[in-house]
Every structure is written in structure tokens, then in C-alpha cells.
Amino acid sequence: MINVRKLVKRFGLKTVLRGMDFSVEPGEFVALLGPNGAGKTTFLRILASLSRPSLGQVTIAGYSLPSQAAAVRRRLGVVSHLPLLYGDLTAEENLRFYARMYDVPQAHKRIPEVLEMVGLANRRHDLVRTFSRGMQQRLAIGRAVLHDPEVMLFDEPHTGLDQDACQMLDTVLREVAARGRTVVMTSHDLARVADLASRFDVLSRGVIVASVERTQMEPDNLLAFYRQALAQG
Amino acid sequence: MTLLPQAEDQARRKSSTQGVGRFIRSLTAIIWKDLAAELRSRELLSAMLVFALLVILIFNFAMELDARARSTVTAGVLWVTFAFAGTIGLNRSMAMEKDRGCLDGLLLAPVDRSAIYFAKAIGNLIFMLIVEAIILPTYSVLYSVNLFKPGLLLVILLGSIGYVAVGTLLSSMAVQTRTRDILLPILLFPLIIPVMIAAVKASTGYLQGVDFIDIRPWLNLLAVYDVIFIAVAFMVFDYVVEE
Numbered sequence: 319m320i321n322v323r324k325l326v327k328r329f330g331l332k333t334v335l336r337g338m339d340f341s342v343e344p345g346e347f348v349a350l351l352g353p354n355g356a357g358k359t360t361f362l363r364i365l366a367s368l369s370r371p372s373l374g375q376v377t378i379a380g381y382s383l384p385s386q387a388a389a390v391r392r393r394l395g396v397v398s399h400l401p402l403l404y405g406d407l408t409a410e411e412n413l414r415f416y417a418r419m420y421d422v423p424q425a426h427k428r429i430p431e432v433l434e435m436v437g438l439a440n441r442r443h444d445l446v447r448t449f450s451r452g453m454q455q456r457l458a459i460g461r462a463v464l465h466d467p468e469v470m471l472f473d474e475p476h477t478g479l480d481q482d483a484c485q486m487l488d489t490v491l492r493e494v495a496a497r498g499r500t501v502v503m504t505s506h507d508l509a510r511v512a513d514l515a516s517r518f519d520v521l522s523r524g525v526i527v528a529s530v531e532r533t534q535m536e537p538d539n540l541l542a543f544y545r546q547a548l549a550q551g
Numbered sequence: 552m553t554l555l556p557q558a559e560d561q562a563r564r565k566s567s568t569q570g571v572g573r574f575i576r577s578l579t580a581i582i583w584k585d586l587a588a589e590l591r592s593r594e595l596l597s598a599m600l601v602f603a604l605l606v607i608l609i610f611n612f613a614m615e616l617d618a619r620a621r622s623t624v625t626a627g628v629l630w631v632t633f634a635f636a637g638t639i640g641l642n643r644s645m646a647m648e649k650d651r652g653c654l655d656g657l658l659l660a661p662v663d664r665s666a667i668y669f670a671k672a673i674g675n676l677i678f679m680l681i682v683e684a685i686i687l688p689t690y691s692v693l694y695s696v697n698l699f700k701p702g703l704l705l706v707i708l709l710g711s712i713g714y715v716a717v718g719t720l721l722s723s724m725a726v727q728t729r730t731r732d733i734l735l736p737i738l739l740f741p742l743i744i745p746v747m748i749a750a751v752k753a754s755t756g757y758l759q760g761v762d763f764i765d766i767r768p769w770l771n772l773l774a775v776y777d778v779i780f781i782a783v784a785f786m787v788f789d790y791v792v793e794e
């Protein structure tokens with residue numbers, strides 16, 4: 319579903335991604351782990367077609383970036399630590415706006431379904447700026463799945479959430495993944511991604527230094543794997 | 552054998568019609584969103600209006616003008632007011648997109664990115680025209696000048712289009728930086744000098760009752776400037792907003 323070959327991204331003289339290779343099969347849930355400055359967000363922004371690769375090949379669902387960016391964007395849902403929602407519009411108005419942008423068929427049926435899924439049906443007429451951070455993040459997930467994308471990208475979605483909000487977000491994330499979508503998620507919270515992802519990749523200094531399937535790893539061993547990967551990388 | 556090219560032609564036309572339809576749908580969606588959000592918050596319009604009213608009030612108290620002097624400085628005062636108030640509007644309009652990462656939300660949508668530019672530009676133009684529609688009668692009352700002349704209104708429209716065409720493009724560049732509030736006027740004012748000169752000259756011409764033949768070069772300049780900068784923005788917007 320996602321294929322990345324020899325990806326290089328430079329900002330001026332600074333090279334953030336150094337010939338990175340990465341691939342994800344359809345239906346996989348990959349957690350991309352790594353320290354601050356490893357290039358996780360930069361990599362996700364390239365996959366989301368918000369940033370151009372300096373060198374290398376990126377294909378998503380058979381379409382290459384950046385030349386077929388519009389076709390890729392149609393198949394992508396993106397959630398970052400910012401909600402990408404308008405505070406002065408209600409939850410329903412935000413979803414209606416994005417439904418028009420994505421040309422969602424039967425939007426009048428799809429919007430209530432999505433609001434129900436993220437548990438905000440009873441707050442649909444409230445302005446987003448009155449929502450807590452956790453509620454905004456749930457609505458952000460609703461916005462991202464509105465057009466039923468094949469691939470979901472999550473960039474540290476738990477940032478700034480309290481424990482209850484994190485648990486609620488995990489429930490929504492599991493539901494999103496359970497529908498057979500391909501998911502790539504960056505995170506610092508190893509304990510949380512350990513239960514969610516089916517594969518763990520460690521990104522360090524602009525390359526993937528280690529990768530392991532959840533089934534190939536002892537339970538509760540993710541921290542040791544992560545430390546070892548960073549030490550070797 | 553002859554049907555195949557026809558079928559291809561039909562498919563191409565259908566795809567092109569769908570593309571135009573999608574472009575217009577996304578364009579109207581963004582304009583609707585901007586107007587709905589502004590109707591709720593009234594942040595942008597109130598800031599522009601208060602600023603514009605203060606500027607013309609200050610000019611009113613600062614300059615003791617007789618009837619002849621009024622006809623020469625009116626155009627300058629008006630365009631200075633519109634330009635400064637417009638900068639506030641342009642900054643606020645793009646800052647709203649940046650606040651919660653909404654600009655990324657727009658850029659992630661599978662639409663032609665020039666639709667985003669045109670929608671933001673039309674939204675900015677609507678806000679600017681609303682402010683101008685309030686400022687003109689206020690100015691007329693304060694300075695006892697009749698500003699409701701069709702020619703002058705045409706100049707204001709053409710000047711505002713040129714201002715907004717460049718301003719929207721530059722504000723989408725400036726919004727990516729930390730010093731966006733300072734950067735926008737620094738980038739914008741040198742580029743809108745041709746618009747300002749042409750708009751002030753043409754406006755003064757209409758206010759002083761100069762023959763149309765003498766005003767026409769300035770109107771032509773405004774129209775050409777509008778066309779050129781809209782075309783430039785259409786071509787470069789994608790590169791401006793992408794990292």
C-alpha cells in the first residue's frame with residue numbers, strides 16, 4: 319500500500335531523511351517510533367503530500383508522489399496533534415465543510431454516522447472552540463475518516479491529552495484500524511502504541527534502523543527493543 | 552473504429568466538466584466557511600472597520616481642508632485607509648487558517664490548490680468591499696465629498712482586486728513564518744505600488760471631473776495588473792504553500 323525507496327529530504331543544508339526505505343502492506347498498523355528530531359513528522363508530511371521529497375520514490379495505493387498528489391490525497395486520512403478544525407464552526411459544520419472538500423457522497427447520512435462513531439453526536443451543534451482537547455481530537459479523527467480513506471496517517475495523536483481522553487482516543491483508533499485500513503502512526507508513547515500497532519519501526523537520524531512484528535516480539539518487550547534499536551542505530 | 556475517438560472525447564469532456572464542478576464546489580465551500588466563521592466571530596471585519604474609521608477620523612482632524620484641497624487629497628486618504636485596513640484583514644484571514652493547522656486541512660483535500668487561493672482571495676475581497684462600502688459614506692459625510700460616482704466605484708473595485716490578488720498570495724507565504732504580522736506589509740507594499748499609483752491617479756481624475764480619455768491609461772494599468780497577478784498567483788500558489 320505504501321512504498322518508499324531511498325527517500326531524502328533536505329531543508330537547506332540540513333538533511334532530515336537520509337535515503338529512507340519503508341513499506342506497509344494493506345491493512346497493517348505500523349507504529350513509527352523515534353526520538354525528537356528523528357524525522358517522523360517530516361516523513362509523515364511527505365506521505366501526506368504536504369512536503370515534497372528532495373530525492374527518492376514514494377508511492378501510495380499505486381500513485382506516486384508528488385506527481386499524482388491529488389489521487390493520493392483522496393485516499394488519505396491525516397490526524398496530527400493539531401485538530402485541523404475551525405473553532406468558529408460547529409462540529410457538524412466542520413464535517414459538512416470537509417465533506418464538500420472531499421466530495422463525500424450522501425454526506426447528510428455520513429456526517430451523523432461519523433459523529434456517532436467519535437461519540438460527539440450530542441455536541442454536533444456546539445462550536446469546536448468550546449470543546450476540550452480530547453473532544454477536538456476525536457472530531458479530528460472523524461474529519462479524517464469522513465471520506466472513508468484507505469490509508470490513515472496519525473502524527474502523535476495523543477499529544478496533550480489526559481489519560482481518559484487517551485483511552486477514548488485509543489477506542490476510536492482501534493475502530494478505525496478494525497475496518498481494514500492501513501495505518502501509520504508516529505508516537506513517543508510506547509506503552510500506548512504497544513497495544514495498537516501490528517508492527518513497530520524505529521526511525522533514527524533519518525533512516526529506519528529496526529523493524530519488528532508484534533507477533534515476533536515478547537509482550538512488554540517494546541521498550542527494550544526500542545532502546546536496543548537506538549543504541550545500534 | 553470511429554466510435555473510439557468519440558468515446559474518448561466524451562470521457563475527456565465528462566472528466567473536464569467534473570473537474571470544473573469539483574473546483575467550483577471546493578471554491579464555494581471555502582468561501583462559505585470563511586463567511587460563516589466571520590459571521591460568528593466578527594474578528595476580522597471589526598478590526599478592519601475600526602482601524603479604517605480611525606484613520607479617516609485622524610486625517611479629518613489633522614488636515615484643515617478647503618474644497619479644492621479635498622478633491623486632491625481624498626483619493627490618497629482613501630487608498631491609504633484601504634491599504635492599511637486590508638493588510639489587517641489579509642493577516643487575520645490567513646492566521647485563522649494557521650491557528651489550528653487548518654491550512655494543512657485545506658492542503659490535504661483532493662482539490663486543485665488554486666481553488667484554495669481563489670476562494671481565500673474572493674473571501675478577502677468580500678471583506679474589503681464591505682469595509683469600503685462603510686468607509687465611503689462615512690468619508691462623504693465627514694469631508695462633504697460626493698464619492699458615489701460609477702467611475703470611482705469601478706476604480707475601487709479594480710484596485711481592491713489587484714490588492715487582494717497579491718495580498719492573498721503573499722499572506723499565504725508570510726503565514727508560514729514567525730514574523731508574519733511584520734513580514735506581510737514589508738512584502739506587500741512594494742509590490743502594490745503600481746496599483747496604488749494607478750488607483751490614486753484614476754480616483755483623483757474622477758473626483759476632479761477629468762476627461763475619461765485621461766483616466767483610461769490608469770484604468771488599463773489597474774486591469775492589466777489584476778490579470779497579471781491573478782495569473783501569477785494561479786501558477787505559483789502550489790509551490791508557495793508546499794514545503
